[in-house]
Amino acid sequence: MTLATVPSGVRPLYSNRYKAGVLGLLLATYTFNFVDRTIISTLGQAIKLDLRISDTQLGLLSGLYFALLYTFLGIPVARLAERWNRVTIISLSLVIWSGFTALCGSAANFAQLALYRFGVGVGEAGCSPPSHSLISDYYEPRKRASALAVYSFGIPLGTLFGAVIGGWLAQEFSWRVAFVIVGLPGVLLGVVLKLAVQEPPRGHSEPAARPSALPPFSLAQEFRELGAVAKTLFGTWPVLHTVLGVTLASFGSYGSGAFAPPYFVRGFGLSLTQVGMIVGLAAGVSAGVGTLVGGFVTDWAVRRSTIWYALIPAIGLMVCAPIYITAYLQTDWKMAAAILLIPGLFHYVYLGPTFSVVQNSVEPHRRATATALLFFVLNLIALGGGPVFTGWLIDRLAQFHFNHEHVTGLLPSLTGAFGAPEGASFLAACPGGTAPQDAAAGLVQACQGALARATQQGILVTLCFYVWAGLHYALAAIGMVRHMKARAVA
Template identity: 65%
Template sequence: MSAIDAAPSAAPQQPRYTEGYKTTVLWLLVLAYTFNFIDRTIISTIGQAIKVDLQLTDTQLGLLGGLAFALLYTTLGIPIARVAERRSRVNIISLAIVIWSGFTALCGMANSFLTLVLFRLGVGVGEAGLSPPAHSLISDYFEPRKRASALSIYSFGIPLGTMFGAVAGGWIAQNVSWRAAFVIVGLPGILVALAIKLFIKEPPRGYSDIAPADTPILEGEETVPATPAAPAKPPSILAVAKRIFGKWGFFHMVAGITVASFASYGTGQYQAPYFIRMFGLDLATVGLIFGVIGGVAAGAGTLLGGFLTDWAGKRSGRWYALVPAMGLLIACPLYILVYLQDDWRIAAALLLLPGIFHYTYLGPTFGV
C-alpha cells in the first residue's frame, strides 16, 4: 500500500471569513435592522394624520404603536429563536423581512382601526424574526471581545431607521398621504431580503468562540476554531432559563433594558403628536426634528456605548453594566428638561443631549 493510500483522509476544513466579508455581513444586517425600525416606528411620526383621517382616539393610536405591534413581536421572539438554533438563520431573516415589509405596505390600504390593527400585528410577526437569528449570526462571526462593538453597530440600525422613517414618513405624509408613506417605505425591504439571502453564508455554530493557539492568523482573516463550540442539540428552554436567570447580573441587565424600552417606546409614540399639538408644527417639520436631531444623537450614543464598553471592559467586566446605567441616569432629567420648554426650537436642540446618553445601553446590554 502506498503512503498516499495509507494516509488518513483529511478532516473537513472550517470555512474562513475575511474581515472584509464579516464587515459586509454586519452592515447588511444593519440595513435589515434599519428597515425594521423604519417600518416599526413610522407610525409614531404620521400617527396624527392617521388619527384625523380614520377618526381615532389617542387610546387607539397608542394601541397601534404599542400593543398591536408588540403583542406578537415579543411573544414570537422565543419560538423563532428556537427555530434559529436548528435551521438556517439566513433563511429565517430573509423570510421575516418579506413578511414585515409586505404588511407595512398593506397598512397603507387600511380603511379602519380594525384592519390597521391586523396589519400591524402582521408587522410584529415579521419583525420578530430578525434580531434573534441576527444576534446569533453576529456572535458566530465576531469573537467575544468584539461583540459589544459589533452589536452596537448592528443596533445602529435603530437610530438610522428612526431617522429615515421620521424624515421620509413625515415628508411623504405631508406632501402625498400617510397611506403612500407606508407603501413607499415598506416595499424596498424585499430587495434587502433578497440581498441577504444571496450574500450571507451560515457560519458553523460557535465559530468564533474557540480558536486554537497554534492557528496562524492570515492577513484579513480570523483564526479558525478547532470545533464549533455549540452543542449538536441545543439545550431546552428550561435549561437556558435556569442558566441565564440564575445569574443576578443578567437578571438586572434584562430588568434595566425592559424599563428603558418601556419608557422609550411609550414616550416615542407621542413625541411627534406632542410637537404638532403643542407648537402647531406640520408633519414634515416634525419628521425632520425627530429624524435628524434624534437620529444623529441616538446613533452617536449607540456606537459610543458599544466601543466605550469594549474598551473599558478590558479592565473590568463591570463596565458592561456601568456604561448603560450611567447613560440612562444622565438621559432621564435631560428628557424632562426638553418637555418643559415653551419654544420648540429650544426643545428640539435639547433633544441632542439625552439621545447620546440614552442609547449607550444597546451595545453592552446585547453583548452581555
C-alpha cells in the same frame, strides 16, 4: 451537550472585509425593521385625525398590537434558528414584514390597520434573535459589544428615516402613501441578503466552544433548552438586572417616542415635515452616536474590568433623563429641538453592552434563544405596554384638563386626573383630539389646549422610567465581574 474542541490558530473562514459587509447588511435589515415598526409614531397624528381614534388606540397600534405576535413568535422562531439556516429565516421575515407594512396604507379603519400591524409583528419576530446569533458567530467576544452596537445602530437610523421620510411623504401625499413607499424596498433587501450572506458554523468565533451535532428534535429537549436559557437570564443577579434595565429603558423609549411627534404637532402646530426633521435628527444623530460610542467604549473599558458592562448603561440613563425632561418643559419648540440633540448621546449607550452581556452569558447553540427570551420580556412589557401606558395617561390627563383649564402643574394634574369627577367627555367633544369643524372658537381652543398639555405631561411621566432603569443597571454591577469571569469572556 458535548463540545467539539478545535485546535487554536485555525484560520478564520471569513475576512474582516466580508464580516463588515455582513454586518452592514444586517444593519440595513434592522434599519428597515425599525422604519416599519416606528413610522406609525410619525404618522400617528394624521392617522388619528383620519380614522378618528383615541390616543389609547394609537398606543395600541404603536405597541401592543404589534408586540403580541412579535414577542410570542420570537421564541419558536429562535428555536428554529438554533437548528436551521439563520440567513434564510431573516430574509423571509424581512419580506413578510415589509409586505404587511405596505398593506397598512390600504387600511380603511382601525380594525384593518390593527390586523396589518399584527402581520408586521409576525414578520419582525424573525429578525433580531437569528441576527444576534449570526453576529456572535462572526465576531469574537472582545469585539462583540461594538459589533452588536453597529447592528443596534439600526434603531436610531430606522427612526431617522421613518421620521424624516415618513413625515415628508405624509405631508406631501398622505400617510397611506408613506406606508407603501417605506414598505416595498424591504422585499428587495430580503433577496439581496439571502444571496450575499453565508451561514457560518456555530461558534465560529470561539473555536473551543463549537458545539457538536444537536440531539434529535423533541418537545422535551426544547423545553429543557428554554429552561436553561431562562435560568441564566432570570436566575443570575447581574444578568437579571441587565434584563430589567433594558426593559424599563425601552418602556420609557417606546412610550415617550410614540407621542413625541404628536407632541410637536399638538403643542406647537408644526407640520409633519418639520416634526419628522426634529425627531429624525434627534434619533439619527444624537442617539446614533450614543449607540455606537456605547459599544466601542464598552469593548475598550471591559478589557480593564467587566463591571463596565453595567456601569456604562447606568451612567448614561441617569444623565439622559433630566436632559429629556428639560427639553419637554420648553415653551419654544426650537429650544426644545436643540436640547433633544443632547440626551441621545447618553441614552442609547446601553444597547451594545446589554446585548453583549446576554450573548456572552450563554453557549453558541443557545444565543438566538437568549435574544428571543430577552425580547419576549422586553417587547411584551416595553413595546406592548409603553405606548399604551402613555396613550392611556394622555387620554386621562386630556379629560381632566378639558374640565380644569386652570390646572397646569404636573402633580396636581395627575392627582386630579385620577381623583376628580369625570366631567364633560373630552373624546365626545373633541373626536380625534380636535373640535368639530363648525365648533365655537372656545371649544376649539379648549380641545387644543387640553390635548397639548396632556401630551406633554404624559411624556414627562414616561421619561422617569429611565431613572428606574439606571438603578437596575447599577445593581447589575454587583457580581458582574464574577459572572463574566465564570463565563471566561473577561
